[in-house]
Amino acid sequence: MRFIGRRLAFYVITLWAAVTINFFIPRMIPGDAKLRLQIDVGSWPVPPVFDLLARGGGVSPDEMLRTFNMGLGMLVCVPAGRVAEAQSLLEEEGERTFEVGQVAASDRSEAPVELRR
Numbered sequence: 001m002r003f004i005g006r007r008l009a010f011y012v013i014t015l016w017a018a019v020t021i022n023f024f025i026p027r028m029i030p031g032d033a034k035l036r037l038q039i040d041v042g043s044w045p046v047p048p049v050f051d052l053l054a055r056g057g058g059v060s061p062d063e064m065l066r067t068f069n070m071g072l073g074m075l076v077c078v079p080a081g082r083v084a085e086a087q088s089l090l091e092e093e094g095e096r097t098f099e100v101g102q103v104a105a106s107d108r109s110e111a112p113v114e115l116r117r
Contacts (some may be wrong), residue, residue, distance in 0.1 A: 028077055029112055036106040038114045044098040047071045
């Protein structure tokens with residue numbers, strides 16, 4: 001991905017990390033910022049292996065989101081007005097993109113990641 005990093009505001013590779021309480025995603029937001037990430041569950045395709053794990057292990061959907069990345073290999077945070085540009089850059093490099101949420105105001109008594117269904 002040629003120089004894409006310089007054109008994007010922030011990205012994180014989640015790899016094995018969970019969507020909600022992992023090391024990476026909450027760190028997208030500085031500690032003193034009154035912001036939270038709102039993730040829209042169902043806005044990306046979940047690979048079949050996660051359904052197999054959930055059914056085979058009797059794992060609840062909430063626990064799956066706390067334990068696995070559910071197919072989100074990389075998250076990119078960009079200003080709302082630059083979403084189309086970021087998606088275009090990534091897709092030119094062969095990446096599949098999905099708009100999975102947004103950054104919203106928070107009073108910080110809330111969790112740094114909110115899952116919306």
